[in-house]
Amino acid sequence: MIESDIVKDFLVESYENLDRLDRELVGLEKNPDDRDSLASVFRTIHTIKGTCGFLGFNKLEAVAHVGENLLTRLRDRQLTLNPEITTALLSMVDAVRQMLGQIEASGQEGGRDDSVLIATLTGLLQPAVPAQSEVVAAPASTFEAADVPLNEVPLNIGDILMQRAGVTPAELLLAAEKQKEGDPRRIGEILVEQGAARAADVVDALRIQQSSRGTAISDSTIRVDVGLLDKVMNLVGELVLARNQVLQFANRMKDTSFLAASQRLNLITTELQEGIVKTRMQPIGNIWSQFPRTVRDVALGCGKEVVIEMEGKETELDKTILEAIKDPLTHLVRNSVDHGIELPEDRSKAGKNRTGRLTLRAFHEGGQVNIEISDDGAGLNADRIRKKAVERALITGEQGSRMAEPEIFNLIFQPGFSTAEKVTNVSGRGVGMDVVKTNVEKIGGTVDVQSAWGLGTTVRVRIPLTLAIIPALVVTCGGDRYAIPQVNLLELVRLTGNQIRSGIEMVHGAPVHRLRGRLLPLVYLSRELKLAADVAPATATAKDGTVNIVVLHADERQFGLVVEQIHDTEEIVVKPLRKQLKTVKIFAGSTIMGDGRVALILDILGLAQLAGVVTENRTRVLPEKTMEAREASGAMAGKESFLLLAGPGNSRMAIPVGTLARLEEFPVAQMEMSGNQWVMQYRGQILPLIRLNAVLEERRGRLRAAGQALPALDSGPIQVLVLHHEGRLFGLVVERILDIVEDWADVRSAATRPFILCSLVIGDRVTELLDVPAILRGADWSAVRPTPEMKAVEVANQVAN
Amino acid sequence: MAQTSQFCTFYLDKLLFGVELKAVQEVIRSLDMTKVPLAPAVVSGLINLRGQIVTAVDLRRRLELEPAPPGLLAMNVVVRSDDGSVSLLVDEIGDVLEVDESSFELPPETLRGSVRSMILGVHKLNDRLMLVLDTEKACHMAEVAEINAAG
Numbered sequence: 001m002i003e004s005d006i007v008k009d010f011l012v013e014s015y016e017n018l019d020r021l022d023r024e025l026v027g028l029e030k031n032p033d034d035r036d037s038l039a040s041v042f043r044t045i046h047t048i049k050g051t052c053g054f055l056g057f058n059k060l061e062a063v064a065h066v067g068e069n070l071l072t073r074l075r076d077r078q079l080t081l082n083p084e085i086t087t088a089l090l091s092m093v094d095a096v097r098q099m100l101g102q103i104e105a106s107g108q109e110g111g112r113d114d115s116v117l118i119a120t121l122t123g124l125l126q127p128a129v130p131a132q133s134e135v136v137a138a139p140a141s142t143f144e145a146a147d148v149p150l151n152e153v154p155l156n157i158g159d160i161l162m163q164r165a166g167v168t169p170a171e172l173l174l175a176a177e178k179q180k181e182g183d184p185r186r187i188g189e190i191l192v193e194q195g196a197a198r199a200a201d202v203v204d205a206l207r208i209q210q211s212s213r214g215t216a217i218s219d220s221t222i223r224v225d226v227g228l229l230d231k232v233m234n235l236v237g238e239l240v241l242a243r244n245q246v247l248q249f250a251n252r253m254k255d256t257s258f259l260a261a262s263q264r265l266n267l268i269t270t271e272l273q274e275g276i277v278k279t280r281m282q283p284i285g286n287i288w289s290q291f292p293r294t295v296r297d298v299a300l301g302c303g304k305e306v307v308i309e310m311e312g313k314e315t316e317l318d319k320t321i322l323e324a325i326k327d328p329l330t331h332l333v334r335n336s337v338d339h340g341i342e343l344p345e346d347r348s349k350a351g352k353n354r355t356g357r358l359t360l361r362a363f364h365e366g367g368q369v370n371i372e373i374s375d376d377g378a379g380l381n382a383d384r385i386r387k388k389a390v391e392r393a394l395i396t397g398e399q400g401s402r403m404a405e406p407e408i409f410n411l412i413f414q415p416g417f418s419t420a421e422k423v424t425n426v427s428g429r430g431v432g433m434d435v436v437k438t439n440v441e442k443i444g445g446t447v448d449v450q451s452a453w454g455l456g457t458t459v460r461v462r463i464p465l466t467l468a469i470i471p472a473l474v475v476t477c478g479g480d481r482y483a484i485p486q487v488n489l490l491e492l493v494r495l496t497g498n499q500i501r502s503g504i505e506m507v508h509g510a511p512v513h514r515l516r517g518r519l520l521p522l523v524y525l526s527r528e529l530k531l532a533a534d535v536a537p538a539t540a541t542a543k544d545g546t547v548n549i550v551v552l553h554a555d556e557r558q559f560g561l562v563v564e565q566i567h568d569t570e571e572i573v574v575k576p577l578r579k580q581l582k583t584v585k586i587f588a589g590s591t592i593m594g595d596g597r598v599a600l601i602l603d604i605l606g607l608a609q610l611a612g613v614v615t616e617n618r619t620r621v622l623p624e625k626t627m628e629a630r631e632a633s634g635a636m637a638g639k640e641s642f643l644l645l646a647g648p649g650n651s652r653m654a655i656p657v658g659t660l661a662r663l664e665e666f667p668v669a670q671m672e673m674s675g676n677q678w679v680m681q682y683r684g685q686i687l688p689l690i691r692l693n694a695v696l697e698e699r700r701g702r703l704r705a706a707g708q709a710l711p712a713l714d715s716g717p718i719q720v721l722v723l724h725h726e727g728r729l730f731g732l733v734v735e736r737i738l739d740i741v742e743d744w745a746d747v748r749s750a751a752t753r754p755f756i757l758c759s760l761v762i763g764d765r766v767t768e769l770l771d772v773p774a775i776l777r778g779a780d781w782s783a784v785r786p787t788p789e790m791k792a793v794e795v796a797n798q799v800a801n
Numbered sequence: 802m803a804q805t806s807q808f809c810t811f812y813l814d815k816l817l818f819g820v821e822l823k824a825v826q827e828v829i830r831s832l833d834m835t836k837v838p839l840a841p842a843v844v845s846g847l848i849n850l851r852g853q854i855v856t857a858v859d860l861r862r863r864l865e866l867e868p869a870p871p872g873l874l875a876m877n878v879v880v881r882s883d884d885g886s887v888s889l890l891v892d893e894i895g896d897v898l899e900v901d902e903s904s905f906e907l908p909p910e911t912l913r914g915s916v917r918s919m920i921l922g923v924h925k926l927n928d929r930l931m932l933v934l935d936t937e938k939a940c941h942m943a944e945v946a947e948i949n950a951a952g
Contacts, residue, residue, distance in 0.1 A: 238852040529838035598835040
């Protein structure tokens, strides 16, 4: 149906125009004298109005008409733009948008009543010139129906008439004067009436004007159906695969002319691929363009002054991704204005500019797109978040006091969390940030937040460029190839000969590798895929007598994936798996390799879950790290990692790995005495040291004086567990570190002595779990640092316990 | 005039099966197959059908027949299903037969179990019986998963 096509075109065009309108109106508010913007706004509204009249959407036309009247006043400087007028115009834009939505859905305008809006808009006309009181739905004049406003930039109708029809500047001026005096007619009409021009000339001039305006846009761009683009994209994917095949073949053939031809094919394909990928790419500015409006509305709503700045608008992203991040970004922007930026008075008090600054930044980095939303507002209040999280039972007080600031900040992405003191209609209802996180993760992105109290907050969203073609590392296992998405890849480790035996150690049956001093749990791909009978760890897995470890990260955990062979990285075309294989969580999709065979793409997070590196629970980031949380929630599922160490009298003790910042080994000579506290210089700060044996034995009634004795200088290096507690680092000196194990640890009994939380069975042996905060408390702090801070910690811990 | 319909026939463990010709996309010889670890057992693997990745279903296993003798190069009968193309692995391809509707009969009551749901009925040919396979059911993977879980 021709008419429905026209309507469709009208809708597409109008939506685009409306988006531009939002932007321009907000821009105009700041700079009311920008004639070009005003003319463009006027033109947009006029076009919508004209087309509506033509298509018979009378209500829409009525609204656009009063808007146009108001804009005419503004353009003729009879009115100046003020926030009131801007708001009215913006609500007109909204009304138009709603009606368009209605038309799109049902083909009808719907029975809405816009009389209030029309009255408001009309009311705003009055103060300056009460003369022109043509209100609702004056039928569009014939000239307007032709969709051509007569007097406007870029090519003025008067200019055309002067050039072509011999109209003198004086006549034109006279006509313009008349129009200013309130003559509602167009320049052309007035000129014809004055006898300065013939009606035919005016019509000619109109045609010229129209064509001059038309060419600029229609010649350089065309509209393409996204479905068609998707299809072309798929075909190019196939071409890339065929190209890969041809290249492999050519390399075997040793035929130079064929090789040359295939190289050429290679180049062209690459360029074609880039070109096609580009057609789907859109600048992020496309979705940012609505943010000035969003910011304005939210800021006005909560009485704040905010300017928005954008950097990297031209950064391009795949259309699908762009659509997927639109809502999360909008939420983040609203959040920043609503919660991040303070009220003007508060800002003045804090010595800041009354106007808050919201900065959007987008840039490419490492094959990903980074988007930052920063404000220079109050920043996140770690204590408040902590308190709130405890209130909402997201964490226990114990955990809260143990968590470092960045961890605390990222709590805002937990479901059911909101820091807003009061719930506003914009945000603060406890939904949102977790949805943001979920949506971003859905497209393979990550989100995190950084904040400095009093200085502002930055939320960083990292997302892949495109979903269709990704770089991946190809590995072999059990004779088949598997692709590992590069985003999960950290590094590759290759062990040969003796390194195999010394490089892979066992922690009660769980193989680990020491990677720069940290234990990296190893996962054998063949075992996880059940391809081979259990490979004996610490034996070569590849035919050439080596062990290849791919170091991966999933959900902020690192693990080593042992594979048979590591090949190259390749650009692969991701093909989704069919329904029948969707149940296999370990694969993210499939792809076709250069030789035409199908290879599966590993889902690293799924693999990590299968292997138990991360637990499946969504809230794994926090609770898995501490026993208390699990006790509190009663959830006993999921393994935990413990660091095992030898306590006094060779007893086995454990600390949850999550409480550790680092494991270090220092020569005894590095220990220094400060007051009567042993300390050590560590990464630019003073690390107070506590000897575990001293703390434990002290309570056994030994002499206190012996408590903090220094180990003999000639003894070997000391093992230090660097712990993070209340934003500070402490060193716990232990006799010997045994292992890091992962265990269910659900058999437990009450503690039998101080500084012990409980006894557990870890790896078939009874192990005492250390109560780290109690140990820090129990160490003779008062002599060293009688700070009120420590008292606060104590109080907090008591409350928590 | 008697109604006739066309069937693409194939053999599985010496049984003659037929699928409606219009459901068949193509028949191709054995292709390189990529195993899918941890997948349901009836999924033999993935094949590259001119750039399209197609799941291959081990029809013998699906119909609870004896496993194929070693060395048998299975043929692919690629059928259209509501979830894209699926390849059914069969022993041997037979002729395209045009059969009379009147020779059709429902499967005997004694045919039980999950197999029954996949056999629409039987055409009585002159010298033998042709089992009519419901391709949609045969490709239906929810059921496949169950079978896998059970066995």
